[in-house]
Structures are given as structure tokens and as C-alpha cells.
Amino acid sequence: MxxxxxxxxxxxxxxxxxxxxxxxxxxxxxxxxxxxxxxxxxxxxxxxxxxxxxxxxxxxxxxxxxxxxxxxxxxxxxxxxxxxxHRDDVVGHLRLSATPTAVRGLLPHALVSLREAHPGLRLELHEEEPHESLPAMARGDADLAMVVDWDGAPLDLPGGMSRAPLMEDVGDIALPADHPLAHRELLDLEEILTLPWISWSRRSICDDWLHDMIRSRGAEPVIIHNVEEHQTKLALIAAGIGAAVMPRLGRGPVPEGVRIVPVQPALVRQVYVFWRSDGSRRPAIRAVVRALRESAATYTE
Missing domain, CATH: 1.10.10.10 (Winged helix-like DNA-binding domain superfamily/Winged helix DNA-binding domain)
Structure with missing residues (x-):
């Protein structure tokens, strides 16, 4: 056998x-x-x-x-x-793959809630970008994944998955404080397309989205740097180097020398969690999804 x-x-x-x-x-x-x-x-x-x-x-x-x-x-x-x-116990070990901004914005509250309500559950976190979470879920290396995808560029989930929406996240424009557009209260998307951009890691889902978003409006993206960490982007912008789309979720403190300006139409991305449909009845998975949704519902920028 x-x-x-x-x-x-x-x-x-x-x-x-x-x-x-x-x-x-x-x-x-x-x-x-x-x-x-x-x-x-x-x-x-x-x-x-x-x-x-x-x-x-x-x-x-x-x-x-x-x-x-x-x-x-x-x-x-x-x-x-x-x-x-059948046992209805929230126990065991789950592996969660999650994008860094969602980790910073939603995980602390959710982890505290889970620890207090379900001490027999161990949630193991792996901070990964969506392009890493998708194959991890397909291979069975993660039990759940919390990811983001931008409007107009949805992720192609592996087969046999269930998902739950958590929240919408909006991206503003981060500019050097002395930039001619930095004094504005609201920017029009068409007037920022040719800015020198600090994008995400090359060929990541967010980097691909930025290229596609700009090209869909008839411009060619000018990418001067590819940087993953938000705080590194902000430090470069504070030094007068480039601009960036800066999502609100998990943004953290904005340094002096940087001005954050909303843009219209809004740049929106969806934040959601997904898991294998075979595990939908597991009380532990249901508990984690519930904690993430509660955290998202109470999230303040």
C-alpha cells in the first residue's frame, strides 16, 4: 500500500x-x-x-x-x-502568505484578536508579494494568502480556490514637496502620466500594473528606479528624486519633504484573502478570514 x-x-x-x-x-x-x-x-x-x-x-x-x-x-x-x-475547534497550524502592505495594515490587529480568541491556533506568516503567493498556494506551501490586485488588472488565481474581499485600498501620488504639482489638493490623472516614476520591483504585479495603466492612457512610462520598500521610495522622493503611487494601506509615516496628493480618477486596488476550497469547512480557516475581515472593517489610515 x-x-x-x-x-x-x-x-x-x-x-x-x-x-x-x-x-x-x-x-x-x-x-x-x-x-x-x-x-x-x-x-x-x-x-x-x-x-x-x-x-x-x-x-x-x-x-x-x-x-x-x-x-x-x-x-x-x-x-x-x-x-x-465536526469537532468545531479552532486549533492547529496555518500558513499565511501576505503582501507587505497588508501585513503592516491589517495583520497586527488580526493576530492579537486570534491570539486572544483562539490560543490553540498558530498562524505562521510569510511576507510575500502576490506573484510569490500565487505559486505558493498552488504548491500547497500556504493555507491562505492575502493579496492585492489593481482595478483593471485582476490576479489569475489557481484553480479550486475560494476568496473573501477585505477592503478597497486607494493609491495617492507622492511628490517632492517643492514639485510644481505638490501644492495641489487634487491631481488629474492625465497630468501626471509623464512624471519620472519610482516603481515597484521590476516585473512585479504592481510594476506591471503601473506600466499598463500609463500606456492605456496613451503615454509611455518613465521609470527611473525600481524599489519595493515604501519607506525607501519616500526617502528618495524627499530627496527630490521622482514620484510614486503610494497606497494608503500600511503606508506609515510620511517624511518631511514629501507631499501626498490624491488623484482622480482614483487608483484603486482590491485587498482580499483566498484559500483552497477543500479547506473551507475548517474552523481555523474560517476564524482567520473572520479576523482579517474584522481588522479591515476597523482599519483607519
Missing amino acids: LSVDRLRVLHAVAAHGSLSAASQALHVTNSAVSQQLTKLEREVGQPLVERTGRGVRLTDAAELLVEHTARILSLVQRAEAELEA
């Missing part, structure tokens, strides 16, 4: 591409992963992996087994969810 634990190891190797990456994801040693694969190969009577340089390649037999394993693990998770729902 095939071992579910060994199938889980094979699935991790397929998802991560190497024994070492699979061992990190499973929190075990490389030798433990290798031993489990050897035992699984004896069980099926066929080789499952072939080493290729620093990585491994799955054999045809392994690919077939991984396809079935994905369904088996989904059924296991559904069974675990139904057992948890």
Missing part, C-alpha cells in the same frame, strides 16, 4: 524541483527526503527520479503518480477539514 507521507514527499519534489528545496518546504533533512523517495520507489517497483546536475527530473512513472497524488492530498485535506468542522 502506498504511503501518503511518501507521496507528499514526491509531490513536494515535483513542486519545488529539487530534493533540497523539497526538504526545506517540508522542514526535514535532505537525507529524509531521499530515504522516503527510495522507499516509495521500492513500493511502486519503478524509478521515480533521475538526477540532472544539481536538480532532479521526474520519470514518467513519477509524473503519473504526482497527478494522482494531487487528488489524494486534496481528499486528505477535505477529510481533515470535515473532521475539524
